[in-house]
Amino acid sequence: xxxxxxxxxxxxxxxxxxxxxxxxxxxxxxxxxxxxxxxxxxxxxxxxxxxxxxxxxxxxxxxxxxxxxxxxxxxxxxxxxxxxxxxxxxxxxxxxxxxxxxxxxxxxxxxxxxxxxxxxxxxxxxxxxxxxxxxxxxxxxxxxxxxxxxxxxxxxxxxxxxxxxxxxxxxxxxxxxxxxxxxxxxxxxxxxxxxxxxxxxxxxxxxxxxxxxxxxxxxxxxxxxxxxxxxxxxxxxxxxxxxxxxxxxxxxxxxxxxxxxxxxxxxxxxxxxxxxxxxxxxxxxxxxxxxxxxxxxxxxxxxxxxxxxxxxxxxxxxxxxxxxxxxxxxxxxxxxxxx
Amino acid sequence: xxxxxxxxxxxxxxxxxxxxxxxxxxxxxxxxxxxxxxxxxxxxxxxxxxxxxxxxxxxxxxxxxxxxxxxxxxxxxxxxxxxxxxxxxxxxxxxxxxxxxxxxxxxxxxxxxxxxxxxxxxxxxxxxxxxxxxxxxxxxxxxxxxxxxxxxxxxxxxxxxxxxxxxxxxxxxxxxxxxxxxxxxxxxxxxxxxxxxxxxxxxxxxxxxxxxxxxxxxxxxxxxxxxxxxxxxxxxxxxxxxxxxxxxxxxxxxxxxxxxxxxxxxxxxxxxxxxxxxxxxxxxxxxxxxxxxxxxxxxxxxxxxxxxxxxxxxxxxxxxxxxxxxxxxxxxxxxxxxx
Numbered sequence: 010x011x012x013x014x015x016x017x018x019x020x021x022x023x024x025x026x027x028x029x030x031x032x033x034x035x036x037x038x039x040x041x042x043x044x045x046x047x048x049x050x051x052x053x054x055x056x057x058x059x060x061x062x063x064x065x066x067x068x069x070x071x072x073x074x075x076x077x078x079x080x081x082x083x084x085x086x087x088x089x090x091x092x093x094x095x096x097x098x099x100x101x102x103x104x105x106x107x108x109x110x111x112x113x114x115x116x117x118x119x120x121x122x123x124x125x126x127x128x129x130x131x132x133x134x135x136x137x138x139x140x141x142x143x144x145x146x147x148x149x150x151x152x153x154x155x156x157x158x159x160x161x162x163x164x165x166x167x168x169x170x171x172x173x174x175x176x177x178x179x180x181x182x183x184x185x186x187x188x189x190x191x192x193x194x195x196x197x198x199x200x201x202x203x204x205x206x207x208x209x210x211x212x213x214x215x216x217x218x219x220x221x222x223x224x225x226x227x228x229x230x231x232x233x234x235x236x237x238x239x240x241x242x243x244x245x246x247x248x249x250x251x252x253x254x255x256x257x258x259x260x261x262x263x264x265x266x267x268x269x270x271x272x273x274x275x276x277x278x279x280x281x282x283x284x285x286x287x288x289x290x291x292x293x294x295x296x297x298x299x300x301x302x303x304x305x306x307x308x309x310x311x312x313x314x315x316x317x318x319x320x321x322x323x324x325x326x327x328x329x330x331x332x333x334x335x336x337x338x339x340x341x342x343x344x345x346x347x348x
Numbered sequence: 349x350x351x352x353x354x355x356x357x358x359x360x361x362x363x364x365x366x367x368x369x370x371x372x373x374x375x376x377x378x379x380x381x382x383x384x385x386x387x388x389x390x391x392x393x394x395x396x397x398x399x400x401x402x403x404x405x406x407x408x409x410x411x412x413x414x415x416x417x418x419x420x421x422x423x424x425x426x427x428x429x430x431x432x433x434x435x436x437x438x439x440x441x442x443x444x445x446x447x448x449x450x451x452x453x454x455x456x457x458x459x460x461x462x463x464x465x466x467x468x469x470x471x472x473x474x475x476x477x478x479x480x481x482x483x484x485x486x487x488x489x490x491x492x493x494x495x496x497x498x499x500x501x502x503x504x505x506x507x508x509x510x511x512x513x514x515x516x517x518x519x520x521x522x523x524x525x526x527x528x529x530x531x532x533x534x535x536x537x538x539x540x541x542x543x544x545x546x547x548x549x550x551x552x553x554x555x556x557x558x559x560x561x562x563x564x565x566x567x568x569x570x571x572x573x574x575x576x577x578x579x580x581x582x583x584x585x586x587x588x589x590x591x592x593x594x595x596x597x598x599x600x601x602x603x604x605x606x607x608x609x610x611x612x613x614x615x616x617x618x619x620x621x622x623x624x625x626x627x628x629x630x631x632x633x634x635x636x637x638x639x640x641x642x643x644x645x646x647x648x649x650x651x652x653x654x655x656x657x658x659x660x661x662x663x664x665x666x667x668x669x670x671x672x673x674x675x676x677x678x679x680x681x682x683x684x685x686x687x
Binding site: 030034037038041042158164165166169170173174175176177178179243298299301303304306313316318319320321322323324325326327328332333335336337339340342343344347 | 369373376377380381497503504505508509512513514515516517518582637638640642643645652657658659660661662663664665666667671672674675676678679681682683686
């Protein structure tokens, strides 16, 4: 049995789902993987909670969100440096919502964890977009793992497939439906709903970003595309290199007309090697019935890799909600200790 | 740079494709992964060839198949034990076509390699079906890797996703279109071709098993299902536990009638946990438009995992030909040395 210390930073939808899922799965994780996850501390912007083994606080965090929010256990003076320096090392789980330009507040936390010899898994995209190369190089230099499945498609295993399953191939292009909210909106509009209704439905499902502008203006898809393409195609793209056309402006008429021609309109994120350059874009694109992402509807996501020696390989599905993101964080933790 | 000794057993379509691909990719493998694959010897039923570094024989093997077949270099007296005992350890690449009941001739070769401290990657399903548990346990006990992606879907990353990307989930069911030949036949019949024509086309594409009865009677799909389900669901199914209905008997009328109702007929391989038992079957099944394998046509394959915490995750595509299988062998080798 391996004891793994966990410090959780960020206690929004994903952070809470992670606390709950790792509590629910504790026996399964022990039995199947020989891992005992020990949630040592949780931080949010207003303070932190230190946890003893199987303490009341741990059960509280794994339980009802509203009760956890109001708990008197939150200590506004607790600093993250404390649990990261005591006892055995472990994994910092980052569920903050950072700015994609500065990378803060997640960036500082990740740097602190790596400096202290902790592995990091993150659902927060901001620090990766801001300082992808720095963080990967720091982790590699220190022999630590930086897992970011949850930031690059969550339960959709885009990175695992692109890095592991396609090892030995050269990837000429990545195409993805990477944002569940916009895919849901397009699907519902194709069924007759209007844009605003469809957006509200997506928000009610808990899949929309806190600020839905990040979904419908394409930033969320662009960021995921950046992480997937840079990781799997060995590129060093920055956000500015991706041409992003917002979803707005697509009317129901265009959807119906595409359907009549046997095409589907999808909010497609794409990076492609061309003769002398890399082309990267996020825009509404018409794809034919034979395209492997044609049937990816509703809140589903999917990504296709075009390779030299394995042809086209596609992954689709995976829960788009906070529980799916929590499951992706958990997967990255398990795979750190398996390898 | 890591030198990896390779011994190749079996020199049919897949073995030749592996020799060619690893030769073509040698510079890429050095640059990207720091691996220098050294093909030390090749064996087929009629003899073996020992190879020096970048020797004439290696170039011959990587080149034209007909010339390689007729080469005077084949030595009928060479035994595999010789290259496996000299020098540094490496990987035995198994491309034989073994019996699924006895596991031979591949089983003996794999046992010999593991006993001598060599990793094994195999495209040959026979030894795995015959002695799956024994081979996995032997490899684990000796700290060696047994890679069998190429036997369980080849370039379709079924095992990677089921084992790695879904770590931490509980898999309730696996459903797959696992045989390219039968999927091609069903697709072509839906387009108006008759069974025999479609089968001949599949054979011409080099995707059919040497004995097409293994495809159309469901044995190939059942074997892949067995490997995927046993590996990812922690089961210990035997071939007899899988109910297999041959493809024969499906008429064009049924295909057309299904299409009219918005359904697709697929030769579906499925393992499902039920309340008190495991249900495993390979049979023609009607799936609706919303099923993630609905659009998997032609020589394509696909597999869907139904999980508790990540929902349904599907992988589709990947070349079905010998080059795709060779690429899967190469991937398994790279991942042995990366972990």
